[in-house]
Amino acid sequence: MKDRKLKILAAVVEEYVRTGEPVGSKAIAMLPDIGVSAATVRNDMAMLEQLGYLEQPHTSAGRVPTINGYRLYIDKLMTPPSLSGEERERLDDMLESQGPMTEELLIQNATTALAELTQCAAVVSDFSPKFSIISKVEVIPTGKRMYVILLITSGGSIKNKACRLEIDLTTEQLKMFSKYLAENLEGVSVGDLSEEMMDRITAAMGAYMMTMAPLVQGICELSRDLRQHALMFSGERNLFSYEDLDKMEVVRFIEHKDELRELLDDSFSGIRVLFGESDDSFVIGNSSMIVSKYRKGERNVGSLGVIGPMRLDYAKVIPYLEYFSQKITDLISQEDEDDEEY
């Protein structure tokens, strides 16, 4: 396609993103680096409309990009600015928090920062805990027949759960059980904790099987929690300030976390942009979602996404998203190496 037409398409997208109004031939012709008359622009626009990249809300209005128009713009036309040094520093600052940094915290910070930066909602589906390693299991008596199970992973997450037993354990029994757990679970990947493993542990309890059952059950639940993809949101409220998003649809969408999780958990790598209404399960009209993966070593372990109006400054947002994904990848992969070295 002719170069000028593409330039005009890009200009329409950018102008529409900027103003929110359908953009007319005159506005485009006046832009500095177009250099042709409004009439010429009009001809090109008519052509672009035929090709399905633009559309008119009504006959006598300006043009608005179609989903295909946005897609072409994002894939081929836009020129995302590369982040300056200062900007990287600013972003790095936003990721940091005081105290020891766990993976969970890191990811939480990233979503908050993304939501803040883009004035959109940010979402993350994290299943990295599944690939972390159990570094410590403890059973701690806390009261009559009450015990707390403590489970710590290489990623730095600490989970606990209270259990009530039928009878109190002797110090002896507790020590044995702890030792057994330590030997059998520490060093094991969370993803490898299976039902059968638990069954084996239960079986190994022998005569104490019934007594210990709630504890084993508790460990089961903790590990299930860890294996489950955590879905975290930030900045949902930002979505309510966009006039062109339907509030009810937004609310409904945020509620159906399962659908969202499915959307995020595919095997696609790199940046992907979904548009509301085009895709079955992403149902907020006039909205779009940009998704990027982060990895742990070579493996995809989570998705980071930004949800906003379709009328979004993709050229600005995408670099942020890329930077954060890369940063998370670097940090959690590095943590991994630390652990191996340890």
Place this chain on the structure above:
Amino acid sequence: MKDRKLKILAAVVEEYVRTGEPVGSKAIAMLPDIGVSAATVRNDMAMLEQLGYLEQPHTSAGRVPTINGYRLYIDKLMTPPSLSGEERERLDDMLESQGPMTEELLIQNATTALAELTQCAAVVSDFSPKFSIISKVEVIPTGKRMYVILLITSGGSIKNKACRLEIDLTTEQLKMFSKYLAENLEGVSVGDLSEEMMDRITAAMGAYMMTMAPLVQGICELSRDLRQHALMFSGERNLFSYEDLDKMEVVRFIEHKDELRELLDDSFSGIRVLFGESDDSFVIGNSSMIVSKYRKGERNVGSLGVIGPMRLDYAKVIPYLEYFSQKITDLISQEDEDDEEY
């Protein structure tokens, strides 16, 4: 004031709550237990308007209750149904959850249930942890120079925090420190954990002061977390379905948690109803908030509230709120006694 006028006021409130439309004299006259003509109702309504209990959106519209109208209705006129046995059972079911019940969980369940039942937002400001007792403090080594502090209260909450030290502790040191903590902190009320107490602990460390500092610091932070009023929300989304609430105001209000906390944390006992706009700090127009306290023993330890449109079925909602507050009071006070007995 004449009995019939009050009856008419109540009818107007109920009819307006039901329909959302300003209610006219005819609609009231047609109600079964009124038994006077529309003209009479009109006269009474004019009187009620003069007294400030009703108002007209415009000359030729029906009447709408004013804030004073609602207030009078709530204080004197409405007849809240007492909950049936089945209903109590149903509510009790909603409060329960599997696994050991902590105070936190109980309160969380109550807000969720309230939001669900009333189709409003429910909020709770809980400072009961402040009055619970530390039942266990543990320091657990989890890796090179990494330690986890575990803090368990009589209320059943379990808090933990990871700390990194400058150097590793010997088993000896760890044991000593643990013992010291157990002796000095276990049995102490969370509210009594003061800065000076922490200073004393730090001082007692003697030569190890510097080494242990992060751990003491960590305990400090954990106890600060416990002392802080926790604010929990549920069902915010429900507010978005009410046409007469301004979405932006709702979002802004939900964000300013501090204001909300202040509103909830007064010393008032019993049920209180606030109206948007009348009160400075509760700023959602056309909305109201019903607040009730729950106690631990004789002491107020939290507020449970429902936020909804001013046009709310108070007679239905208030009994729910009362029931839950009482139930929470019963349960957490009882836990307390259990502990003392233990």
Place this chain on the structure above:
DNA sequence: GTTAGCACTCTATATTCCTGAGTGCTAATT
């Protein structure tokens, strides 16, 4: 291939008109 000119289209806004629900008042009734 590009551009100026022009008739045409169509939304958004303002203006007017109309209807009907609801009122307040007065006079009659109980």
Place this chain on the structure above:
DNA sequence: AATTAGCACTCAGGAATATAGAGTGCTAAC
């Protein structure tokens, strides 16, 4: 004195109409 029927009056809100202006497509000239 309280209640009620009757009636003129008010006013929001919807329908109908007029107006303005932004933007288009097309044609003819460059």
